Amino acid sequence: MTALKLVDVHKNFGSSRIINGVNLEVPKGERHAIIGPNGAGKSTLFNLISGFYKVSRGYIELNGHAITDLPPHRINRRGLSRSFQVTNIFPKMTVFENVRSALLWPMGYRYSFWHMCDRLKKVNRKTEEILEKINLADRRHIPAAMLAYAEQRALEIGITIAGDTDVILLDEPTAGMSKSETARAVELIRNVTEGKTLIIVEHDMSVVFDLADRISVLVYGKVVATDLPDNIRKNAQVQEAYLGKEVA
Amino acid sequence: MKHYLKQFGIWFAAVIFCIVLPLIFNSGFSRSMLSQMGIAVIFALSYNMMLGQGGMLSFGHAVYYGLGGFLAMHALNWVGDGWPLPLELVPLMGGLGGVVAGLVFGWLSTDRAGTTFALISLGIGELIAASALMLPSFFGGEEGVSANRMVDTTLTSFRFGQQIEVYYLIVAWMLVCIALMYLQTKTPLGRVANAVRDNPERAAFIGYNARVVRTLQFTLAAFFAGIAGGLFAINYEIINAETVGAIPSGNVLMMTYIGGVGYFFGPILGAVLVTLMQLTLAGITHAWLLYFGLLFVGMILWAPGGLAGLIMMHEPVWKAGLMSRLLRAYAIIAVPALVLFLGLMTLIEINYHLSLSVNPDEPMSLFGISFRAQSIAPWLVSLCLIGIGFFFFRKAQRVVRRSWNEVAQQMKGAAIQ
Numbered sequence: 001m002t003a004l005k006l007v008d009v010h011k012n013f014g015s016s017r018i019i020n021g022v023n024l025e026v027p028k029g030e031r032h033a034i035i036g037p038n039g040a041g042k043s044t045l046f047n048l049i050s051g052f053y054k055v056s057r058g059y060i061e062l063n064g065h066a067i068t069d070l071p072p073h074r075i076n077r078r079g080l081s082r083s084f085q086v087t088n089i090f091p092k093m094t095v096f097e098n099v100r101s102a103l104l105w106p107m108g109y110r111y112s113f114w115h116m117c118d119r120l121k122k123v124n125r126k127t128e129e130i131l132e133k134i135n136l137a138d139r140r141h142i143p144a145a146m147l148a149y150a151e152q153r154a155l156e157i158g159i160t161i162a163g164d165t166d167v168i169l170l171d172e173p174t175a176g177m178s179k180s181e182t183a184r185a186v187e188l189i190r191n192v193t194e195g196k197t198l199i200i201v202e203h204d205m206s207v208v209f210d211l212a213d214r215i216s217v218l219v220y221g222k223v224v225a226t227d228l229p230d231n232i233r234k235n236a237q238v239q240e241a242y243l244g245k246e247v248a
Numbered sequence: 249m250k251h252y253l254k255q256f257g258i259w260f261a262a263v264i265f266c267i268v269l270p271l272i273f274n275s276g277f278s279r280s281m282l283s284q285m286g287i288a289v290i291f292a293l294s295y296n297m298m299l300g301q302g303g304m305l306s307f308g309h310a311v312y313y314g315l316g317g318f319l320a321m322h323a324l325n326w327v328g329d330g331w332p333l334p335l336e337l338v339p340l341m342g343g344l345g346g347v348v349a350g351l352v353f354g355w356l357s358t359d360r361a362g363t364t365f366a367l368i369s370l371g372i373g374e375l376i377a378a379s380a381l382m383l384p385s386f387f388g389g390e391e392g393v394s395a396n397r398m399v400d401t402t403l404t405s406f407r408f409g410q411q412i413e414v415y416y417l418i419v420a421w422m423l424v425c426i427a428l429m430y431l432q433t434k435t436p437l438g439r440v441a442n443a444v445r446d447n448p449e450r451a452a453f454i455g456y457n458a459r460v461v462r463t464l465q466f467t468l469a470a471f472f473a474g475i476a477g478g479l480f481a482i483n484y485e486i487i488n489a490e491t492v493g494a495i496p497s498g499n500v501l502m503m504t505y506i507g508g509v510g511y512f513f514g515p516i517l518g519a520v521l522v523t524l525m526q527l528t529l530a531g532i533t534h535a536w537l538l539y540f541g542l543l544f545v546g547m548i549l550w551a552p553g554g555l556a557g558l559i560m561m562h563e564p565v566w567k568a569g570l571m572s573r574l575l576r577a578y579a580i581i582a583v584p585a586l587v588l589f590l591g592l593m594t595l596i597e598i599n600y601h602l603s604l605s606v607n608p609d610e611p612m613s614l615f616g617i618s619f620r621a622q623s624i625a626p627w628l629v630s631l632c633l634i635g636i637g638f639f640f641f642r643k644a645q646r647v648v649r650r651s652w653n654e655v656a657q658q659m660k661g662a663a664i665q
Contacts, residue, residue, distance in 0.1 A: 050453065072452035082453055090446040093439075101443045104436045105455030111464055113437040163454060 001028045002064070003167050003197040004049070004080075009058035011041075011048055011221075018044045020221035021058070028166070031198040033208045036218035042201040043085055045218065046171050049199075050082045051075040062167060077105065082169035083160040085201075087152045091145035095136050098144050098155055100127045102162035126162075133192055134158040150181040154188065161192045168193055170200045174207055186210055209233070259427070266419045270412050277527075279411045280483075285523045286418040287479045290425045292503040292515035294472035297429060299501075300509040301438060302465040303445030304358070305366045308373025309473060309500050314492030315349045315376070316342030316474025318387060321481040324395035334403045339421055339478030346474020347467055354466035358459050361448065365462075373497050380489035392488025395481070408482070418479050425472055430512055432468065441465045502540075506547050508554025517555045535600045539593075568662060570655045577644075577651035584640035591633025598626055 004026040011019040018041045026032045034042050047053040049060060051072040059068040067075050090098050103123050109115055117123070131137040134154040139147060144155060153173060160168060173189060174182045186207055189198070202208050208215060209229050216226040217238050225238050232238055270279050291313055298304040320342035327333050333341070357368035380387040387393070397408050406413040432438045440461050444451045448458040481487050490496075499522070507518020525543075529536035551558050565571055594614060601612045601621045611618045619626050 052449075071457070073455055073457045076453050076455045084450075088447060088450045090443050090450065092446050093442055097439060097442070101439055101451075102454040104440060109436040111437050111440070111460060113432055113435045113464070113468065115436055116431065116434050117436060117439055118434060159450070159454065 002026065002061070003028045003030070004199065005061040006049070007059050007061075009045075009048060009060060010056045011044055011053060012056050018221050019048065022218070022221070022223050024216060024223060024226065026197060026199060028197055029195065031193065031200070031211055031213045033212035033215045034199065034201050034218055035203075035205075035208055035215060040218045041221040042218055043171060044221075046082060046169050046199075046201060050080065050169060076163070076165070079165045080167040080169065081160050081163055081165040083156045083171055083173060085171040085175060087149075087156055089144045089152060089155055089159065092143055094141050095144055095147065095155060096127060096131065096140040099130050099158050099162050100124070102159045103127060103130075106163040106165075130158050130162050133161075134188060150177055150185070153177065153185065157185075157188060157192065165196075167197045167199070170198065170202075172201055172203060174202065174204055182207065259423075262426075263423060266423065267416075270415050276411060279415055281523065281527050283411065283415045283418050283483050284527070285520050286415070286422040287476050287483065288500075288503060288519035288523045289422055289516050290472055290479070291476040291500050292507065292519040293426060293429050293512075294469045294476065295500045295504045296509055296512075296515045297432070297469035297472070298466060299504060300512075300514070301433060301445065302441040302462055302469075303361050304462060304466065305362075305369075305501075306497070307366060307370040307494075307501070308376070308497050309369075309469075310494075310496035311353065311373055311376045311492050312346040312349055312470035312473040313477040313480070313496060313500075314380075314487070314489075315477070316345040316470075317477030317481045317487045317491050318393060319345030319474075320478035321393045321395050321487050322386075324397060324399070324481060324485075325393075327399045327401060328396060332401060334401045335397060335399050335408060335482070336403045336417060338482060339475045342474040342476070342478020342481065343471045344474065346470040346472070346477070349474075350467035350470025351463070354463040354470065355459075358462035358466055361445070361458075361462065373492075373494060377489065377493040380492055387489050388487075390488070392486055394486040397482050397485055414483055418483065421475060421479055425475060426516070429472060433512060437461070437464055437468075502544050506544060506554055508556030508558075510553050511556035511560060514554050514556030521555070533597065533600075534604060535596050538596060564659060565655055568655075568659050570658060573651050573655055574648075577648045580647050581641065581644035584637050584644050586637075587633050588637025588641050591630045591635075591637055594626060594630035594633065598630065 002025050004024070006022050006024040009019055009022045010017070022045060034045065036042055044053065048055050051067065051070055051074070055068055059066055061067065062075065062078055062080055065078065067078060067080075070078075090101065093101070100117065100123060103126055104110070104117075107120075107123050107126070109120065109123070128137065131140055134157060136147075136151060136154060136158065139151065144152065147155060153176075157170070157173060160170065170189065174185045177185060182204060189200075190211065198211075200208075200211065202211075212229055214226060215229055215232045217224050217232065217235075225232060225235050227235065270282055273279070273282065291309075294312075295306070295309050298306055298309070320338050323331070323333060323338050323341040324335070327335065327338065353372050357365055357372065381389065397414070402408070406417070408414055408417070440451065440456055443454070444456065444458045444461045451458050451461070477487075477491070480491065503518040503522040504515045505518070506522060507516065508514030522540075525536070525540060529539060533539070547554060553561070562571065562574070565574060597612070597614055598621045602608045605612070608621060611620050613619070
């Protein structure tokens with residue numbers, strides 16, 4: 001089964017063409033990394049998949065259904081969630097509220113103004129579970145803006161996985177982290193995406209080769225290779241385009 | 249029992265307080281002022297549902313207040329003609345008017361928050377105010393719509409001939425509305441409104457359509473504004489096009505800001521204070537709007553959290569038992585602040601007398617002292633007061649800052665231990 005499928009996807013802003021015909025198929029349950037040099041269009045690709053930008057040409061399928069022109073909230077409701085490269089949380093709300101608000105829609109409370117959040121036992125229990133998973137349980141009452149950077153990144157992941165969607169997009173989750181923080185973040189990602197389809201954009205090659213089942217290389221808005229990590233490492237085209245002498 | 253007392257104690261206290269208040273302040277003037285305060289509290293809290301909870305700065309909230317008021321006024325007339333709606337429930341008609349208008353205009357204006365929303369709200373406010381004069385059958389033209397609230401259908405034994413009966417009706421609605429609006433902040437919609445306020449982009453990726461969230465929040469706010477308008481109709485028995493206009497829209501904004509948007513109870517304080525100022529200051533000085541403006545600007549500049557923010561700033565100090573330290577510093581700064589204010593006030597009043605009174609040559613009086621505005625002495629006195637007040641105010645500011653630093657140090661020390 002294919003979780004996510006991109007067919008000949010194009011995106012241009014005016015005359016500058018950022019994505020030039022991307023084809024990609026990610027099977028269910030795979031951890032798929034997208035790598036590429038700066039400006040290759042990785043974040044743009046995420047914005048297209050999640051509905052933040054509209055595609056100029058081509059189409060995108062999620063679990064066999066077209067999502068090409070849907071707005072972000074509808075794509076999310078169909079089972080895709082994402083994190084952001086720049087930390088994107090609800091700064092004035094507490095850590096607990098941040099995670100809980102991500103649970104309300106998927107658990108069926110939607111726009112309700114007749115339920116009391118504090119009485120929704122299942123929602124609150126699930127919130128606690130996620131806080132445990134992302135190691136922020138003892139920070140629950142702090143406004144999210146006051147968290148340390150690495151904690152905010154963890155919260156970002158917490159919000160992203162809270163809804164239990166089966167396709168998860170993570171945009172540079174370890175950017176700006178120290179080595180030990182990165183190691184913990186990788187462990188966390190591996191943990192919370194168990195049994196799910198993960199698509200991850202990442203600059204840190206050790207993270208990529210550690211996590212990914214398969215890797216796609218994006219150069220100038222095109223996928224130049226999709227393969228197993230070992231083959232990507234050996235691929236001459238990839239080395240020339242991106243990895244350079246770092247790996248060789 | 250103790251648990252319940254802790255949870256609901258403040259509500260019991262509020263109920264008793266509201267019942268006793270008009271018995272202590274029992275003049276006709278204070279009772280009608282208390283009634284106005286009750287209406288203003290609902291109106292300001294409903295405004296903060298949008299601004300504080302939903303991040304929507306509206307310049308046209310009186311549209312829903314006014315439209316609700318007009319619909320309730322018509323309903324009151326229909327009740328007088330034999331409609332079976334008890335008078336106590338007429339404000340619900342106001343709420344209904346608010347909901348209908350809120351749904352329509354809410355959907356039109358909430359695609360984006362921020363400047364776009366603010367400008368659209370201003371436009372809708374002008375639109376309704378202009379059409380109020382063009383549709384006399386609903387808005388009653390220049391003289392407005394009036395009705396008699398002493399109708400036969402009531403739920404209670406009240407006949408509403410006396411102001412105190414109207415006051416109790418207003419206060420009952422006020423308490424119910426406060427409770428409902430408070431509970432609303434704890435519902436999924438209330439929480440998600442916060443999320444949309446903080447970060448609408450992210451809210452989309454947790455499944456929410458920001459526009460729908462804003463529209464619903466807007467509509468609920470309009471419901472409560474409409475109830476306030478309905479109570480207005482009952483209280484005054486006359487309503488005209490001014491009620492939907494820019495003045496009440498601006499007023500509710502200022503009440504809410506002065507009270508503080510960051511805390512639920514902030515707008516309550518703002519509504520009470522501003523109503524009090526409007527009704528009492530206006531009787532004391534012609535320049536009252538100027539003082540009101542100064543207060544508003546001062547709050548925005550130096551206390552953006554409003555009264556509620558100022559109070560909550562002291563909560564940790566109070567809990568640590570260090571309040572006396574600060575109070576001493578405040579007492580010290582109060583003296584030059586008062587001198588400075590007296591100087592400014594004298595200057596303002598002299599100028600008002602010179603430029604706006606019927607006969608500026610007549611002597612004016614301030615604090616029982618009678619003098620001529622043209623003579624040089626009062627000018628010198630006021631300038632001296634301002635100079636001296638300002639000089640010592642700056643000095644006292646340092647005292648206040650030092651006390652705050654000490655208190656902060658002590659609290660930090662206590663936290664580490």
